[in-house]
Amino acid sequence: MAELRFDGRVAVVTGAGRGLGRAYARLLAARGAKVVVNDAGTSLAGDGGDTSPAQQVVDEITAAGGEAVANTDSVATPDGGRALIDTALKRWGRLDVLIHNAGIVRRAALREMSYDDFEAVVDVHLRGAFHVVRPAFPVMCDAGYGRIVLTSSIGGLYGNHEVANYAVAKAGVIGLSNVAAMEGAAHGVQCNVIVPAALTRMAEGLDTSAYPPMEPELVAPAVGWLAHETCSITGEIMIALAGRVARAVIAETPGVYRPSWTIEDVAANLDAIRDTSAPIVFPVVPDGHGDHIRYSFALAKGSAEGAVHA
Template identity: 45%
Template sequence: MAVRLDGQVVLVTGAGRGLGRAYALDLAKHGAKVVVNDFGGSVSGEGHDDTPAQQVVNEIKAAGGEAIADGGDVGSYEDCYKMIKLAVDTWGRLDAVVANAGILRDVTIHNMSEQDWDAVIRVHLKQCYNLAHHAWPIFRQQSYGRFVMATSTSGLIGNFGQANYGAAKAGMYGLMNVLKLEGEKYNINVNLIAPAAQTRMTANLMGRDPNDPERAVVMAPEHVAPAVTYLCSPQCEESGICIAASGGRYSRIAIVANKGVTYDPHEFKDADWFAANWSKITDLSDAYVPWSFRETREEHYAAKKAAQG
């Protein structure tokens, strides 16, 4: 089945450069009408420039697609409302949102200012609340929506000096777990992309020469874009999935649970008992991916398939 988004409208934030630009171009290539949002600031969030967003719009139009630029601030509740309203006012609908915009203020926790913490949380995690809150009524009304958030292994696994960024990115996993439940009844799928690519934000993080032409090819943002296009498409029928994507590799990252060690709750155990059972309590050989407190992911989708006949 071909992946197509003909007639659909997608909002992509941070789409003026790097990964967001690659997403916007690929979505347009697959038939989507794209709201290209970009505040146009520096990597650390200073400044404002409408040029990057408009340049991507020009590229999409030159290729025969439809797009419109938006220079709103994703950390602003009001600006996120305006960019979603722009999509609806322009094309009469909104089908998918890619919450991709981000900034970096990397510093170790003992040197991190409150401003550095708040700014990164605002742009990354509050962005997702802002966009979901404003998009949800539209998605519910049309009984369809795709919501994709750009997380990072910096939060899901960890990266030195990125406590603010990692906390925001890991927070998206928790948000996805709740929104997948709230959205399922209305055919709203919520998924994560954890990309790795050579962009201006990662130029100094890869540990290699940012001007290396080979690196620019193998870590190009265009390697990540197909995953995002699929997650935004009607062909994607699963929710609550985190996909890691980079040049040469796609994989899945998941929070899992195990069966653990059970005991009679009428008997109280002490720390010595806990320590003695540590290896069994932490053993992941029987791990599974939960869907909710009541079901595993496998049980949930099996029941859903059976109900659909």
Template identity: 45%
Template sequence: MALDFQGRVAIVTGAGGGLGREHALALARRGAKVLVNDLGGSVKGEGGSLSAAQQVVDEITALGGQAMANGASVTDFDAVQAMVAQVMETWGRVDILVNNAGILRDKSFAKMDMADFRLVLDVHLMGAVHCAKAVWEHMVAQQYGRIVMTTSSSGLYGNFGQTNYGAAKLAQVGLMQTLALEGAKHHIHVNALAPTAATRMTEGLMPEAVLAQLNPAAVVPAMLVLAHESAPTRAIVCAGAGSFEAAHITLTQGIHLGSGPDVDTDLAARLHEVLDRANETVPSSGQAQGESEIKKAMAAHQAA
């Protein structure tokens, strides 16, 4: 039986085509009311039209669902706030935010224009920040919310020619980590999805035979799980071609060397121990990492 989203209200950004469209349709098919946001620009973020978003709305209404279109740029905080106000005025709540909007300006770092670097950060990172900020007070007030960030293997592991995109995508993970901690007491769960899918943004990057395996619809189940009332929080779920994995930012056991003039020499000699991944952990927070280091220092001091 499909996951149930009856009575839920969702905002999906960048939902005029590709993966965002699949997200919006899947949520609507399962009973959610959906605001379909799309600037209607090119893959590079140029131009704009409401027609793409409206077409998805028409598809949803044809299926018997409820949806409305919005053409706000996620880089414009005032427009994003107006978008959320539109949802609140129409449906009275907002339960789900899927931050999917994105653009590409790929070039090697040596050739990259700084304006292209900044624009990609503005769309992916600040776009996610603007949308999360605009829905946050409403989710706190209703004591419920689900936010899905869209990260990427380019951010998690790197890809040639995507320093701007990779930096923006991993930054969304950092945003997710703290929002999940701050949202926990309000039953707001925040997760990140790393999709591998064939969309306008991947055209020309992979062979056709590979792209054929990467149907965007195959990623959608992971989004649905992360957006559902049963969702975990602080998870990074990777999805593509029907496979699903989890990525973790881990911490090795490391070593304690104390302080002194020769610590750099000692560290260089024993760096392999610091990098050893045996028994690595996933700290519950940044504070937990600091507490681990303090604990080692105190143990060394007491043993001295």
């Protein structure tokens, strides 16, 4: 296969001063993209600020012959998100790729988590996604082209201890991506979710001694493909962890239909209700929402018609 390149494309990558975002920015730039390297340079908990992480990545890209510009606006505010997108438009007059990767961590048990710690994490991960998607989306739709990659997490899919704020935010990102995929489909705009795992500063405090190789560069190619013009999917969730690339899906059991239910009926039918031997997946695009409803309606209609014919 010929090398997949981004010549002429403009990409914005949030949280690109370190870790995964840095790997994404460097890969896209190496393949010809002009990149806005966004990073507010905060601590892992979201405190402070430093211009050097973003600028260092820009320097690395330009030293390798690429083209990039640093941006240190915080995605935690609407104004910051808008300013970030404007950086790409003012510098290069277009926006083709948006990768939202920025994130912070504030750990605490659910029974002890402060409201401030909850809001701070949601502000960056979830509201931050909206703050950059909202100004970027109409630009992409009007241009008839766009690739958006939002970042979820294993914690967003399955939860984890002491990260209720993080899990909520990362689960919410999936909903935002689904809507962007549905509304962007008619305009050449695709949106997908990456569920990455790599040894970055977010792993600080964890015992990683038994982990296999998990460098950010193992994740970057999956994100690069989702960001490329040849990407053939939208409204999906891709996992990239320790060299494994996979698809995650939201699936349903066929379930049980009854014209009426009691609490006892639910208990009596629980095994059949929960039987995952024949899972059903409703693709987000073109109309997973409608397909879900129509599936249940068809069972109810079929039962009603059967009763009439009987």
